[in-house]
Amino acid sequence: MTTSAYKMKEVDTKKALFTIFTGICKGCGLCMEKCPAKTLVWSKTLGVYGTPAVEPKDAEGCTGCGMCATVCPDCAILIERKK
Amino acid sequence: MSKVPNMPKSWREETKPHKFCPGCGHGLILKALGEAIDELGIQDRVVFGCDIGCSLLSWDFFNVDAVQTHHGRTTPVMTGIKRARPDRICIAYMGDGGGYAIGSGHLVNAAARNEKLTVILANNCNYGMTGGQMAPTSLPHMKTETTPYGRDPEVTGYPTQGPEMVAAITRESAYVARGTVANVRQLKNYIKKALQNQIDGTGFSFVEALSGCPTNWSTNAKDTWAFIEKGMTEYFKVGEIKDPAKKEA
Ligand SMILES: Cc1ncc(C[n+]2csc(CCOP(=O)(O)OP(=O)(O)O)c2C)c(N)n1
Ligand code: SF4
Ligand code: SF4
Numbered sequence: 001m002t003t004s005a006y007k008m009k010e011v012d013t014k015k016a017l018f019t020i021f022t023g024i025c026k027g028c029g030l031c032m033e034k035c036p037a038k039t040l041v042w043s044k045t046l047g048v049y050g051t052p053a054v055e056p057k058d059a060e061g062c063t064g065c066g067m068c069a070t071v072c073p074d075c076a077i078l079i080e081r082k083k
Numbered sequence: 084m085s086k087v088p089n090m091p092k093s094w095r096e097e098t099k100p101h102k103f104c105p106g107c108g109h110g111l112i113l114k115a116l117g118e119a120i121d122e123l124g125i126q127d128r129v130v131f132g133c134d135i136g137c138s139l140l141s142w143d144f145f146n147v148d149a150v151q152t153h154h155g156r157t158t159p160v161m162t163g164i165k166r167a168r169p170d171r172i173c174i175a176y177m178g179d180g181g182g183y184a185i186g187s188g189h190l191v192n193a194a195a196r197n198e199k200l201t202v203i204l205a206n207n208c209n210y211g212m213t214g215g216q217m218a219p220t221s222l223p224h225m226k227t228e229t230t231p232y233g234r235d236p237e238v239t240g241y242p243t244q245g246p247e248m249v250a251a252i253t254r255e256s257a258y259v260a261r262g263t264v265a266n267v268r269q270l271k272n273y274i275k276k277a278l279q280n281q282i283d284g285t286g287f288s289f290v291e292a293l294s295g296c297p298t299n300w301s302t303n304a305k306d307t308w309a310f311i312e313k314g315m316t317e318y319f320k321v322g323e324i325k326d327p328a329k330k331e332a
């Protein structure tokens with residue numbers, strides 16, 4: 001077992017802690033299109049190929065539904081819902 | 084402890100990010116497969132075979148024994164492994180060029196012989212690895228590298244309906260379905276049922292997955308989803324075509 005040391009960025013929103021593993025994100029944008037809340041935007045932080053990663057635009061929009069994580073072909077998003 | 088991405092347990096983490104292009108459907112199919120392997124608890128028994136084409140980029144994708152074979156030959160190679168070691172769960176993974184063109188004879192005959200293995204085929208409407216040439220699955224009027232004016236069905240025929248073909252030549256004990264990367268949960272369930280059919284020794288199992296190839300389609304994320312969910316899904320019907328479990332119920 002290797003312990004992962006992927007670069008990452010956390011965005012604390014009201015309903016969930018959104019983590020983007022920028023060391024895996026390829027900036028394909030598939031997640032953005034599928035986010036029901038349309039809350040994902042291109043990040044200033046770059047992904048593994050030097051293209052923008054993604055993040056929620058503010059603390060309000062994200063519902064913590066997890067759709068973005070489901071459709072990411074690279075498993076670059078982790079959603080931890082708040083109770 | 085540092086935070087870890089939520090990858091299927093059977094994925095080999097040190098080979099990630101994987102080798103597929105940004106937004107490639109192969110990653111989603113292999114995510115569904117990884118979750119299916121995890122949920123069935125069969126990781127230590129799986130042998131994974133990948134073809135030539137972009138599917139080969141998965142040779143080190145999972146923490147399982149793997150073999151990469153010549154174009155379209157993954158099905159007979161996995162047949163051999165299954166016959167020598169029936170206790171293994173053998174998965175042949177390939178593209179539409181490998182399965183429906185160059186290796187179609189292998190697929191047809193393994194299905195006809197009701198080999199107890201699972202074939203998973205990524206249908207992305209083109210030959211991905213070699214640069215987007217027309218495949219048997221390219222849609223009518225679809226522009227590809229070799230059909231710059233669009234595929235003319237009068238000249239090159241209509242797209243191959245793979246699962247329908249496999250269903251027509253297999254026995255009642257075969258499991259046959261078509262899923263899509265636009266519904267990963269459903270795709271995972273189809274793959275699980277296909278693997279269960281092999282685990283139970285019931286018969287052949289085949290799952291085609293509608294998949295995206297944004298690099299050769301030259302599509303952005305919006306158009307990639309649109310091509311999969313509209314263009315492809317209109318022509319290739321998603322659903323289970325043959326399910327032995329349903330027969331018994
Ligand atoms: C017998 C043989 N013919 C042709 C090739 C060249 N070739 C390599 S990859 C490829 C295309 C693969 O396309 P597909 O099976 O649809 O998989 P994809 O890359 O789209 O996932 C071809 C034709 C080969 N390697 N072997
Ligand atoms: S789907 Fe995954 S890899 Fe693609 S942009 Fe979103 S987080 Fe990044
Ligand atoms: S968890 Fe749901 S609402 Fe939040 S960013 Fe992802 S898809 Fe959008």
Ligand code: SF4
Nearest residue numbers: 103104107137211296
């Ligand atoms: S060429 Fe197409 S099928 Fe191959 S890795 Fe890239 S997007 Fe995927």
